[in-house]
Amino acid sequence: MRVRPLPVRRLGDRLRQLGQDVRFATGRLRGRRPSPTIARPVRSHRGEPRPSRSIQPRPVEVVRVVRETPDAVSLYLREAGGAPLAFRPGQFLSFDVETGGRVHRRAYSLAHAAVPGREAHVTIKRVEGGKVSNHLNDHAAVGMRLRVLGPSGSFTLDETAEHLVLVAGGSGITPIASIAETALLAHPASRVTLIYGNRSEADIIFRERLARLADEHPERFRLAHVLEAGATDATAATAGRLDGPTLMARLEALTHADDAGTRYYVCGPSGMMDAVRTALVAAGVPTGRIREERFARPEERTSVGPELGAQRVTLRVDGRELELVTDGDTLLEAGLAAGATMPFSCAMGGCAACRVKVVEGQVVMEEPNCLTAEERAEGYVLACVGRAASPCVVEVEG
Amino acid sequence: MDPENLLKILPDPVRHRVEPYFDALEVMTSVKDPKVLASLGPASVRGLVFQRGKQGQPTLIPATHDAYFDWSYPSDQPEMLELYRRAKEGQWNGETYLPWATDVDPLDPEVPVIPEHFLNFDAFEEFGVKLDARERAQLRADMLAWQLSQFLHGEQGALLAAAQVTEAVQFFDGKLYGATQVVDEARHVEVFHRYLDTKLEKLYQINDNLFVIIDALMGDSRWDMKFLGMQIMVEGLALGAFGTLYKLTKEPLLKELLRNVIQDEARHVHYGVLALREHVNHHLGEGERREREDWAFEVAVLMRNRFRAYEVYEEWFEHKLTRKQWQHVVDTSPGMQEFRHVMFSRLVPNLREIGLLSDRIRPHYDRVGLLRYMEGKAAHEVTGDQMLAELDGRPQLSAA
Numbered sequence: 001m002r003v004r005p006l007p008v009r010r011l012g013d014r015l016r017q018l019g020q021d022v023r024f025a026t027g028r029l030r031g032r033r034p035s036p037t038i039a040r041p042v043r044s045h046r047g048e049p050r051p052s053r054s055i056q057p058r059p060v061e062v063v064r065v066v067r068e069t070p071d072a073v074s075l076y077l078r079e080a081g082g083a084p085l086a087f088r089p090g091q092f093l094s095f096d097v098e099t100g101g102r103v104h105r106r107a108y109s110l111a112h113a114a115v116p117g118r119e120a121h122v123t124i125k126r127v128e129g130g131k132v133s134n135h136l137n138d139h140a141a142v143g144m145r146l147r148v149l150g151p152s153g154s155f156t157l158d159e160t161a162e163h164l165v166l167v168a169g170g171s172g173i174t175p176i177a178s179i180a181e182t183a184l185l186a187h188p189a190s191r192v193t194l195i196y197g198n199r200s201e202a203d204i205i206f207r208e209r210l211a212r213l214a215d216e217h218p219e220r221f222r223l224a225h226v227l228e229a230g231a232t233d234a235t236a237a238t239a240g241r242l243d244g245p246t247l248m249a250r251l252e253a254l255t256h257a258d259d260a261g262t263r264y265y266v267c268g269p270s271g272m273m274d275a276v277r278t279a280l281v282a283a284g285v286p287t288g289r290i291r292e293e294r295f296a297r298p299e300e301r302t303s304v305g306p307e308l309g310a311q312r313v314t315l316r317v318d319g320r321e322l323e324l325v326t327d328g329d330t331l332l333e334a335g336l337a338a339g340a341t342m343p344f345s346c347a348m349g350g351c352a353a354c355r356v357k358v359v360e361g362q363v364v365m366e367e368p369n370c371l372t373a374e375e376r377a378e379g380y381v382l383a384c385v386g387r388a389a390s391p392c393v394v395e396v397e398g
Numbered sequence: 399m400d401p402e403n404l405l406k407i408l409p410d411p412v413r414h415r416v417e418p419y420f421d422a423l424e425v426m427t428s429v430k431d432p433k434v435l436a437s438l439g440p441a442s443v444r445g446l447v448f449q450r451g452k453q454g455q456p457t458l459i460p461a462t463h464d465a466y467f468d469w470s471y472p473s474d475q476p477e478m479l480e481l482y483r484r485a486k487e488g489q490w491n492g493e494t495y496l497p498w499a500t501d502v503d504p505l506d507p508e509v510p511v512i513p514e515h516f517l518n519f520d521a522f523e524e525f526g527v528k529l530d531a532r533e534r535a536q537l538r539a540d541m542l543a544w545q546l547s548q549f550l551h552g553e554q555g556a557l558l559a560a561a562q563v564t565e566a567v568q569f570f571d572g573k574l575y576g577a578t579q580v581v582d583e584a585r586h587v588e589v590f591h592r593y594l595d596t597k598l599e600k601l602y603q604i605n606d607n608l609f610v611i612i613d614a615l616m617g618d619s620r621w622d623m624k625f626l627g628m629q630i631m632v633e634g635l636a637l638g639a640f641g642t643l644y645k646l647t648k649e650p651l652l653k654e655l656l657r658n659v660i661q662d663e664a665r666h667v668h669y670g671v672l673a674l675r676e677h678v679n680h681h682l683g684e685g686e687r688r689e690r691e692d693w694a695f696e697v698a699v700l701m702r703n704r705f706r707a708y709e710v711y712e713e714w715f716e717h718k719l720t721r722k723q724w725q726h727v728v729d730t731s732p733g734m735q736e737f738r739h740v741m742f743s744r745l746v747p748n749l750r751e752i753g754l755l756s757d758r759i760r761p762h763y764d765r766v767g768l769l770r771y772m773e774g775k776a777a778h779e780v781t782g783d784q785m786l787a788e789l790d791g792r793p794q795l796s797a798a
Contacts, residue, residue: 020448020453020455021447024448024449034452036603036710036712036713037603037709038603056495058494058495059495079497083650083651
């Protein structure tokens with residue numbers, strides 16, 4: 001048997017609809033017609049996209065592939081829809097690349113100058129045994145679609161600097177080249193000194209681009225190559241390994257004098273970076289004027305995860321407290337999944353956009369990451385690589 | 399007396415008031431088959447005379463279909479299961495996947511949202527209507543907003559119809575697939591609405607003829623009629639419209655939006671072909687098959703003849719042009735011609751594939767000039783990528 005749903009009410013609905021129909025049909029005959037457009041209610045989408053609720057990368061397309069050296073390849077990228085990629089020189093993109101059935105996340109710095117008309121690209125050097133760098137060097141092709149997050153990172157051009165001293169080793173040149181070229185093109189009052197170390201001449205990335213910049217800006221740009229092997233007069237390079245003494249000798253040869261308007265940017269292998277930092281500090285450069293970008297080889301990174309077990313986390317965010325249970329997932333993953341508004345950018349421990357404060361309990365992070373010793377001492381952790389190892393109270397600072 | 403001539407002798411203000419009724423009358427008199435008239439007639443009255451879609455209040459359309467349960471969970475349609483799998487992998491987030499930060503200026507001549515020649519501006523001149531460059535740009539932007547508004551309303555129809563179809567379909571694998579289509583349609587509503595709301599900042603009312611089709615198939619109790627209406631006809635219309643706009647627009651956000659939507663829509667039509675091919679060829683009697691064949695023909699003609707942006711006409715030209723003159727402008731506009739071409743080159747082969755283009759009906763298609771699309775590829779033979787490649791004018795890989 002069929003139950004009739006509230007026949008009286010339905011009859012009332014029908015009658016009302018009939019009345020409305022008749023009004024519309026006769027209104028038209030009297031010359032009234034509905035407006036062709038709909039008066040829009042209050043906008044439901046305001047301005048820029050709201051912070052994402054999940055760590056979801058966006059697609060970019062490879063539009064050109066340029067081999068820079070036998071071991072390094074540049075991928076020119078186009079954002080979906082062709083929108084220009086806004087970034088600050090020195091920043092990087094996080095790439096999710098699938099090889100061997102797994103998705104790996106890697107950071108690659110944008111190498112082009114942040115001036116209009118330059119095509120966005122990253123340059124990727126083979127890492128021995130590196131899954132992603134070798135995959136991209138071997139298989140990158142026009143039309144390939146990659147998924148990215150960012151740009152991220154605070155290793156960026158200080159526009160107030162009068163003199164930029166840039167120290168790069170190997171593929172560390174990518175953010176450095178972007179910083180150098182942007183400063184030369186967009187900040188005419190600045191001067192740039194670049195010391196660039198490589199194994200041999202064949203390993204020099206952007207060799208011609210750097211030489212051209214030196215030709216075009218002879219008064220403002222000084223360039224010195226350091227080569228471990230094969231330094232000749234023709235290469236105009238110093239022989240040796242780029243370490244503290246070599247750096248200081250090169251700077252001295254260039255009659256460099258440190259002053260308060262000088263900023264130092266260092267990017268390269270960690271051994272080189274440690275040596276350079278030590279030498280600069282010994283020469284009396286305050287650490288506040290030294291900026292470093294460290295990319296750990298992913299193979300060297302510690303991983304922490306499921307062995308931590310389920311932990312209760314209280315997340316203070318947006319002026320309220322959210323109770324979560326994390327089960328091996330990061331604070332960022334767990335927070336976003338619970339609907340919290342949490343800032344993040346690179347999602348791989350490289351930019352500190354997701355920094356949160358641990359009020360109570362223990363959080364372990366994948367190491368190394370970009371958090372400074374001072375920040376650690378104050379109780380900060382990176383939510384994107386941090387996992388609760390005990391019950392915790394964590395605060396997302398507005 | 400011929401209604402056409404009657405209209406001509408009426409004074410302008412009176413003619414404007416009665417023209418829509420003549421339109422409705424034309425639909426009903428052009429449908430010859432009484433069964434088809436029984437399906438489309440009441441919907442035409444509700445849509446064209448009462449203008450239910452424009453009454454400024456939510457519309458209630460009673461559902462009459464049966465929800466079909468199967469507690470044995472049969473593996474009945476491997477091809478639909480494959481579509482289900484592809485649909486799951488093809489999901490995308492409309493909020494983060496599209497470059498919403500793109501600045502859209504619909505009047506910017508450097509980045510035309512639709513090309514200069516989309517409308518036949520010469521025809522306006524012939525009818526004595528002068529438009530300066532700015533007015534032309536504004537009119538093009540409004541035509542785009544009208545089209546996208548109809549997409550949006552159509553997608554709302556698709557969202558609710560996909561949910562009904564998922565309830566009613568009698569293949570279990572079809573139900574699983576159908577759920578992904580419901581999500582797809584919700585995403586399309588989301589992205590079209592957001593584009594109109596934040597970029598064009600304009601929203602047109604639903605076109606009365608689109609309302610008629612949605613009303614007719616939402617209220618029909620037969621699941622295969624819903625399929626035919628939604629999956630083949632309305633989705634076919636959508637693919638035609640999206641494809642044309644994708645091909646013509648230079649606006650990067652819209653292009654990317656349409657690219658992603660087309661990929662989804664290609665699956666939807668494919669599903670319609672799979673379900674109906676089986677049903678029409680093996681489960682329907684000849685009488686029932688004929689009825690559907692006639693219904694599809696009438697709706698195809700309705701779609702060909704009646705998407706004429708009358709809402710834009712009312713806003714811009716109500717006192718400058720007659721509806722007949724506006725019809726002429728629209729019918730001779732290259733953009734609208736392209737739209738019909740893309741639409742029917744997808745739709746007609748699909749009707750052939752599901753068995754609704756028998757020798758009996760072909761002369762009718764021939765009469766209205768649609769039989770030339772007969773030899774094209776049906777949905778199960780073309781992927782979304784191939785459709786996009788065709789629209790881009792890229793060389794295509796041979797179809798598998």
